[in-house]
Amino acid sequence: MLLERLREQPQSVGELAHRLPVSQPAVSQHLRVLREARLVTLRKDGARRIYSLDRAGLDELRAYVESFWSGVLGAYAAHAEQPRQGAIKDEKERCNDE
């Protein structure tokens, strides 16, 4: 969710926290996780920390996802399987998907 914001433009912690319905520490903590996952980087500007997306880490993640997809497609090709007879009754919730 922070990623979505940072995708629009690099921002300081304060700017991010200002518009979100959570406290500044919450934002800092979230950003730390993203930083450790190498999804964002930061640049110091005086007392401020300007966060932006980390291209390298995001690309790594993208590579993983892509490889998963190709694996999926490969698997489908391998099994030549169109599972469309055994239907399901209940489908309630959707994933929030980030």
Next chain:
Amino acid sequence: MLLERLREQPQSVGELAHRLPVSQPAVSQHLRVLREARLVTLRKDGARRIYSLDRAGLDELRAYVESFWSGVLGAYAAHAEQPRQGAIKDEKERCNDE
């Protein structure tokens, strides 16, 4: 993680649970979540339930992820930004990424 297994081949709950370090109900519960998220489907084979990846739901998810990536790339193009001066000291953990 179950997705990785199912990517290799469709399997029954028992087969999945057999190799994993968790109980069968844990697997069933996990599968239910995946089913509600439309990431897997099932086919009945006697008393067995053979689970496999749900192409349609996965494609939906993929579409979201791809749109995010294009947004990322677009943002980079827009800002023409190579954030490479403000380095970071500590990068400890990596995300397990699913």
Next chain:
DNA sequence: TACTTATATAAGTAATGGCTTATCAACGTG
């Protein structure tokens, strides 16, 4: 029908996540 196999569901619990407030450290400014 009784017994076994395969899976789902229920109920309870421990671990985790995501937030809060309080506080600390670093920098900028008078």
Next chain:
DNA sequence: CACGTTGATAAGCCATTACTTATATAAGTA
């Protein structure tokens, strides 16, 4: 240097997640 601003960290709380064991349901088999 004292003070305000900005952000990170600490500690605690509460909701959710991810598991467990026990039990129910449904199908296969003798």
